[in-house]
Amino acid sequence: MSPSASYSTYNLDRVEQLIARGHGITGLTKAELPTPALVVDIDKLESNIAQMSDYAKQAGISLRPHAKTHKTPEIARRQIAAGALGVCCATIHEAEALARAGLSGLLITSEQVGLNKMARLIRLTEQRPDTMSVIDSAAHAEALNDAASVGKTVLNILIDIDPYGRRTGIAPGIKAEELGKLVDSLPHLNLRGVHGYSGAASHVHGWANRKNESTDHMLPVLASFEAMKKAGLPMEIMSGASTGTYNIDSQLAGMTELQVGSYVFMDADYRSIGGQSGAVYDDFRPSLTVLSTVVSKRYSDIATIDAGIKSFATDHDALPEVVGIEGATYSFNGDEHGRIHLDKAARDLQLGEKLELIISHCDPTVNLYERMYVCRGEQIVDVWSVAGRGNI
Amino acid sequence: MSPSASYSTYNLDRVEQLIARGHGITGLTKAELPTPALVVDIDKLESNIAQMSDYAKQAGISLRPHAKTHKTPEIARRQIAAGALGVCCATIHEAEALARAGLSGLLITSEQVGLNKMARLIRLTEQRPDTMSVIDSAAHAEALNDAASVGKTVLNILIDIDPYGRRTGIAPGIKAEELGKLVDSLPHLNLRGVHGYSGAASHVHGWANRKNESTDHMLPVLASFEAMKKAGLPMEIMSGASTGTYNIDSQLAGMTELQVGSYVFMDADYRSIGGQSGAVYDDFRPSLTVLSTVVSKRYSDIATIDAGIKSFATDHDALPEVVGIEGATYSFNGDEHGRIHLDKAARDLQLGEKLELIISHCDPTVNLYERMYVCRGEQIVDVWSVAGRGNI
Structure with a gap:
């Protein structure tokens, strides 16, 4: 459990500024974020964008990447900066959101x-x-x-x-x-x-x-x-x-x-289809996770986290994958909760501990969030609006 | 297909005012709404609220209805006006949204x-x-x-x-x-x-x-x-x-x-569990639908509508139910599309036609929408913010 010493120094105002303003608030860490939170690893994201761009150049083909995956102007901007002609959109709302951000x-x-x-x-x-x-x-x-x-x-x-x-x-x-x-x-x-x-x-x-x-x-x-x-x-x-x-x-x-x-972003579902050279499709790196908190820990074999049906898409068979704990697995446990199965896990979890999971299906998971926190290691370096999300 | 005569009189500005301001814009009909749209029938909603309130009074028990279902201040306000002590919330974000709207x-x-x-x-x-x-x-x-x-x-x-x-x-x-x-x-x-x-x-x-x-x-x-x-x-x-x-x-x-x-709201899933007096649980009336548009009609046996995984929760086995066309059924067909099966349907569908579906699972479906359109018959009488939706 988070000790009260941490609580007395916790700066809620600063976190709220981060959420409201996004750009320009620095110095926060993942541990301070509200959960469930959508977190993108900027280095992995940029490496994926560069790699697809390099592939297309070598193959002599153009890219107009599909923005339905991310619905996020800051990512479309990076794809276009890396040489894409523009981006595809699935809905007029996505296109309006990207146009408002200056994209064409x-x-x-x-x-x-x-x-x-x-x-x-x-x-x-x-x-x-x-x-x-x-x-x-x-x-x-x-x-x-x-x-x-x-x-x-x-x-x-x-x-x-x-x-x-x-x-x-x-x-x-x-x-x-x-x-x-x-x-x-x-x-x-x-x-x-x-x-x-x-x-x-x-x-x-x-x-x-x-x-x-x-x-x-x-x-x-x-x-x-x-x-x-x-x-x-x-x-x-x-x-x-x-x-x-x-x-x-x-x-x-x-x-x-x-x-x-x-x-x-990649996701657990795409990883499972196999690549040109192996059983796991790992041409690109999983860059998108959901950060959660252990909110109940009453049993040795399970932990309950605050990320459920509202935090991960449920349309595919693939499930979110627990990061960093060998043998720990996830199952859905209602709208606001997930269960972490610990009977074969390399270590236990504590009440209040943060846990990251690789998402199961990226597009509809991103659609559940208003923003994504951009991180480099434990540091939050930016906040991006998922401006094209939702049914509008 | 909508004729151009309708197009030339279509007032996009008025629809956008409705979305932005909600209250005070009247005279619009369901046919003018952007789809997919979440639509609540105000008469059925208020009848459900009154009926549960009457039941509780007769049973001598208090109500603190769960707002995780609707996440909507205007509905919580009606529940409290009908005698509830307050409302339950599943997350601190839902509670903050309701408190901002003046509720306690x-x-x-x-x-x-x-x-x-x-x-x-x-x-x-x-x-x-x-x-x-x-x-x-x-x-x-x-x-x-x-x-x-x-x-x-x-x-x-x-x-x-x-x-x-x-x-x-x-x-x-x-x-x-x-x-x-x-x-x-x-x-x-x-x-x-x-x-x-x-x-x-x-x-x-x-x-x-x-x-x-x-x-x-x-x-x-x-x-x-x-x-x-x-x-x-x-x-x-x-x-x-x-x-x-x-x-x-x-x-x-x-x-x-x-x-x-x-x-x-009720939903297809709850209706299927059976009530005290019958195989269909119909103590309360389904009040919540998703309004969609037929966006492709290339085959006699199917129609494609613009409501898919992003517009209906996918966590339960129950599927959305087509309103008003006997024998027509729904299946998911990707993030932005659904398929209407017409081989046993009482009538065909046309390109551009609007179609309403009873939702399969209310709580996580509501979570996908920023607003719900409040209707009485074909008239839109209000727009309510789903202020407690999302992961924040």
Whole structure:
């Protein structure tokens, strides 16, 4: 338990300044943070960004990393500084948050359907004319064109081709080409290329299996891209790939840019799919953890921490991994609590002790937090706003 | 698809005023909202609040409903106006958010361990002297007493007794009584009673089974409460129960107040556990939905909507339930998307159409949203801040 000597010197005001202002408050350590807290290791993050950037340069392909992973302007800024063309966004809200922070080169990879999203897409394009989004139907193309004509805006469009999975996207082939021609003919739409994302391939276990599956999914998309180009359509951009397939899809002829996302943080789920050279996918370093506190310690075999369903995404089978205690494992124990299993652990835990866990699935975990604390070792060196989080 | 005629009259500025200011913007309809949106039906919500209040009055028991369900000052205010003593909170952040909104009578039902949370609990108690929290160990009692002594504050304490589940709480019996005596002896702690919450009993399927399990769990806690009272300790409060056990635990001798939460909203998960008189637990009305938009419609048997893992909690087996289309079902399809299965549906869906879904698990779903739109039929009559959401 934290002794009262520590309490009497604890500076709550200083911690609150850190939370409210972020930049410019230094000298705090991890031990002083409110928990549960999302913590990013700046050295590992920057090493991941540099490594993907180096890979892309060597492979002769462009990067427009997916900001849905981090939703954080300070990270997008670093990706662009390392050579990315811009960033992808999953929602208009993410794109608005990044534009507010001064960023451009935004590609929204989901269909923006309905009055509210169309209006926001048009306004964003007026502010950032290089903004792009995707469509997968003639009805949507015509509605966007009509809406944009009200304000004389021209919207940049990629044809969303479905490699697999039937989530969004038109089938590759003649239908996609017809949609391309329609978009090209509409005065308030500016056709720029093709978007094709295979979420199904991204997490296939075993690199060779993943290579086969992703290649099977992507070749018809790339053939459509090529056919549209031959038909005289203005096909500059062929965007796709994930952190799981960055060194697979980048080798396919025709791909022009990668929308890799999770590599900045990595997570327990991605680590488990295997890399090109081993059973653990460790091309990039896990940089994101949740810091928690042991809040109940009544039994020798378990400890209860203050991080549960509200602090980690629960959508995947992978669980958060305990850092620094061999054999200790995590399970969910309600909205606000998690259980640390200590029966096979190298050491015990004490009431009040801080415990860090590698997150299980980065994107929806980040979405649960308003901010991330940026650390170098035990020191907090900055606080970043997760400005694009939430449903807005 | 929304025709362009609708687009040209769409007032984005007005929608943004609604989001930013909430109160005082009227005349908007559900169709104009950005999706995914959390929507509460005010009539159903108020009927649920009134019904639980009536039940408690008839049963002769007090209510301190759990605000972890809604995290929303406007709902806590209505619960207190209907006769509740105050509200429970799961975290210090929830309690701070409700106190900022002017509320009091707050019971924080989780141990506040570590320098940051102890400092905030002390500050909150200085602002709202009737604030209570829980402890389950002598080490924590002594740390809190020492911390409170720095500022001469007196903290109100319930002994957290574990009915089952080993999450937090001391075992019922002599150990709990010893802890009660210790708390009573410490000058900066003010013993008020016992907290005993059986999460395990709350969702047992079948009312008779649930009654047996909850009674088994709670009787030892109530015996401890009684023993401490007989030992001369100041035992005013015996707090427990859930929406699943409100009409079970309220009948147990010794219970003084109920910390029911989910009844304000209900959810698909709670509905499935069965009520006292039937297979569906329908004592309270589902008042909370997520409004979504069909963003892709390429196949006859499915539609893709813009509400996925970021818009619904994924921790329980129950899935969101489609409102108004017999036979249509939902499955998750990534962070930002869900799939509507239409092969057995009474009708088809169109691109751009709005679709409402009853949420699967209320507490962690509410946690994903910054605000809830308050509706009466199709009209939006208010916007409430989910001020206690998140990890802070």
